[in-house]
Amino acid sequence: MAASHGRHARARAGAEAVLNVLGLSCYFHDSAAALLRDGILVAAAEEERFTRKKHDYEFPQHAIDFCLRQAGLAATDVDYVVFFEKPFVKFERLLIAGLATFPRSYKVFREAMITWLGDKLWIRHLIQKRLGIAADRIFFSEHHLSHAASAFFCSPFHEAAILTVDGVGEWTTASLGVGRGTDITLLKEIRFPHSLGLLYSAFTAFLGFEVNEGEYKVMGMAPFGTPRYVDKVWKLIRVGKDGAFELDMEYFSFHHSTDRTFNTKFVDLFGAPRDPRANFFTPVSGYPSYFGDRPENFDALARDNQHYADIAASIQKVTEEVLLTMARAAYEETGLTRLCMAGGVALNSVANGRIIRETPFEELYVHPAAGDGGAAVGAALYGYHTILGKARGFVMEHAAWGEAHGPDATERFLRESGIRYERIEDEDRLITRVVDRLQSGKVVGWSQGRFEWGPRALGHRSILADPRRADMKDIVNTKIKFREPFRPFAPSVLAERAEDYFDLPSAARHFPARFMLYVVDVKPDKRAVLPAITHVDGTGRLQTVQRETNPRYYRLIETFGQATGVPVVLNTSFNLKGEPIVNTPAEAYNTFSKSGMDVLVLGECVVEKSDRA
Ligand SMILES: [Fe+2]
Numbered sequence: 001m002a003a004s005h006g007r008h009a010r011a012r013a014g015a016e017a018v019l020n021v022l023g024l025s026c027y028f029h030d031s032a033a034a035l036l037r038d039g040i041l042v043a044a045a046e047e048e049r050f051t052r053k054k055h056d057y058e059f060p061q062h063a064i065d066f067c068l069r070q071a072g073l074a075a076t077d078v079d080y081v082v083f084f085e086k087p088f089v090k091f092e093r094l095l096i097a098g099l100a101t102f103p104r105s106y107k108v109f110r111e112a113m114i115t116w117l118g119d120k121l122w123i124r125h126l127i128q129k130r131l132g133i134a135a136d137r138i139f140f141s142e143h144h145l146s147h148a149a150s151a152f153f154c155s156p157f158h159e160a161a162i163l164t165v166d167g168v169g170e171w172t173t174a175s176l177g178v179g180r181g182t183d184i185t186l187l188k189e190i191r192f193p194h195s196l197g198l199l200y201s202a203f204t205a206f207l208g209f210e211v212n213e214g215e216y217k218v219m220g221m222a223p224f225g226t227p228r229y230v231d232k233v234w235k236l237i238r239v240g241k242d243g244a245f246e247l248d249m250e251y252f253s254f255h256h257s258t259d260r261t262f263n264t265k266f267v268d269l270f271g272a273p274r275d276p277r278a279n280f281f282t283p284v285s286g287y288p289s290y291f292g293d294r295p296e297n298f299d300a301l302a303r304d305n306q307h308y309a310d311i312a313a314s315i316q317k318v319t320e321e322v323l324l325t326m327a328r329a330a331y332e333e334t335g336l337t338r339l340c341m342a343g344g345v346a347l348n349s350v351a352n353g354r355i356i357r358e359t360p361f362e363e364l365y366v367h368p369a370a371g372d373g374g375a376a377v378g379a380a381l382y383g384y385h386t387i388l389g390k391a392r393g394f395v396m397e398h399a400a401w402g403e404a405h406g407p408d409a410t411e412r413f414l415r416e417s418g419i420r421y422e423r424i425e426d427e428d429r430l431i432t433r434v435v436d437r438l439q440s441g442k443v444v445g446w447s448q449g450r451f452e453w454g455p456r457a458l459g460h461r462s463i464l465a466d467p468r469r470a471d472m473k474d475i476v477n478t479k480i481k482f483r484e485p486f487r488p489f490a491p492s493v494l495a496e497r498a499e500d501y502f503d504l505p506s507a508a509r510h511f512p513a514r515f516m517l518y519v520v521d522v523k524p525d526k527r528a529v530l531p532a533i534t535h536v537d538g539t540g541r542l543q544t545v546q547r548e549t550n551p552r553y554y555r556l557i558e559t560f561g562q563a564t565g566v567p568v569v570l571n572t573s574f575n576l577k578g579e580p581i582v583n584t585p586a587e588a589y590n591t592f593s594k595s596g597m598d599v600l601v602l603g604e605c606v607v608e609k610s611d612r613a
Contacts, residue, residue: 023380025084030373033063043070044401046373048580082383084375085143090170141379143169150378151340152179154396155365161334166343167197182385193255202261203315208274220487222316223537225309233318243329288485337362346370353518368399368515369454398549402451413585442598456516457573459553467570472532479596491533492571495544516543
């Protein structure tokens with residue numbers, strides 16, 4: 001296509017013409033960029049990893065620069081840019097929704113107009129200006145089509161059903177489609193304001209957590225509760241056998257308010273919202289030392305919190321039921337045995353674990369960056385396959401698409417900062433050292449190769465510890481994370497050994513488990529073996545590690561397994577609470593020195609706390 005194009009002529013001068021497609025997602029939640037060369041993903045990263053602003057949604061200039069750097073390209077080498085959604089359609093939704101709820105919506109309407117009449121509507125012009133690309137080389141996908149493409153075109157499947165579920169795109173909040181070869185057909189959709197993502201977010205806010213950030217906390221809190229309020233939650237949402245659902249908008253205010261997602265009728269139903277500043281603990285979770293002194297009225301406070309845990313359990317349960325109904329309907333509708341999923345709600349790994357166990361689908365693929373960042377990859381793939389009609393040749397087998405920092409850059413940083421370190425080029429020695437430290441109860445910062453795509457750390461920017469120690473959860477929390485005591489830590493396990501510890505038959509072939517997107521039962525006889533990663537309900541959010549895609553991490557876990565008999569490590573993301581996951585050696589070192597981490601491994605370089613001056 002467009003072989004006579006000037007850009008191609010330039011590209012051909014050196015080598016065979018390669019088609020470079022840049023996908024962009026921004027101005028909503030997590031902005032990101034992704035670059036395809038002849039349909040093969042070369043780089044993808046979220047803007048927050050460069051600007052250090054969590055969930056940065058601005059134009060992803062740093063992420064674009066990184067993608068180009070990684071590919072050795074200049075902006076002028078980009079053939080096509082694909083934006084992840086249609087700005088005018090979204091603008092129309094805001095206008096119509098704003099007018100329908102006027103004057104209640106006056107504030108949200110006014111704020112939306114100001115931002116939309118600023119940058120957002122003029123995204124084509126902005127991309128033109130920033131990248132120096134012709135207007136006719138800029139395509140617009142649709143929000144849910146981008147999510148769908150991110151899942152289906154990254155999957156190994158030639159044919160699959162596709163479910164996308166999130167807060168809201170242009171109008172769509174959920175869609176059911178079919179992918180075949182290079183085509184995606186969306187068969188059904190659910191439209192704003194009826195949204196499973198926004199329902200979950202309303203409860204996230206009600207439970208005192210930040211929307212688009214605290215959804216994991218609701219999921220982690222749920223197993224501490226009993227779903228005794230499901231009947232009340234079912235008053236808010238109705239779902240048909242065909243998977244179509246509807247919210248009762250009487251209870252919500254997200255469609256006309258910028259700062260409240262639920263209203264007084266919601267509060268009448270569930271009681272007062274949880275104070276976001278209050279510590280959360282239940283009789284079962286106990287009171288962690290990093291909260292300070294145990295309050296005298298612990299029992300009363302724990303009882304109060306139990307009510308909120310029960311609400312978390314109830315919304316989680318209803319969400320799972322709705323997703324299961326949607327998945328079963330997708331199976332009925334398509335008759336296909338494979339399912340691809342994306343959209344923020346597809347990060348609900350508890351629900352995903354139930355979908356693979358309880359529906360007729362035999363295989364699942366969930367995009368590792370299922371939220372809006374991931375739509376940058378989806379948009380690029382949609383442009384390449386569906387708009388340009390090019391064949392598929394890519395499967396996303398791992399999530400290491402971010403920036404790497406080589407040994408020279410790492411040593412330069414350490415030397416210039418006057419940090420004592422040891423460079424251990426022999427991998428056996430390096431790994432033996434780390435295993436020794438893990439076994440003696442040390443907490444290890446582990447930064448290797450390219451950082452991960454999506455919200456999970458998968459052994460490239462991870463904090464590691466010994467999962468066999470019951471006290472390790474508290475140690476990691478006290479030293480580093482200061483997370484709520486109800487949030488579980490995840491296990492990384494050798495793919496071939498996963499079935500020994502987790503209830504996931506043929507674990508190695510499940511892609512979502514590679515991306516930490518399934519929660520499954522820890523085998524009953526292994527729960528006492530792995531206390532630090534077993535959640536209160538006996539589950540674990542496992543990551544299976546493949547030798548081919550993450551060889552050094554694999555060898556580390558393998559060696560830990562040889563030393564201890566347990567080929568599993570505790571893996572949590574390499575960041576301090578509230579900060580984006582680290583990228584550079586400097587960021588890793590800063591996090592290491594500000595926390596109680598004992599050992600830092602930057603590629604081949606090892607820094608130990610006791611070594612420091
Ligand atoms: Fe989305």
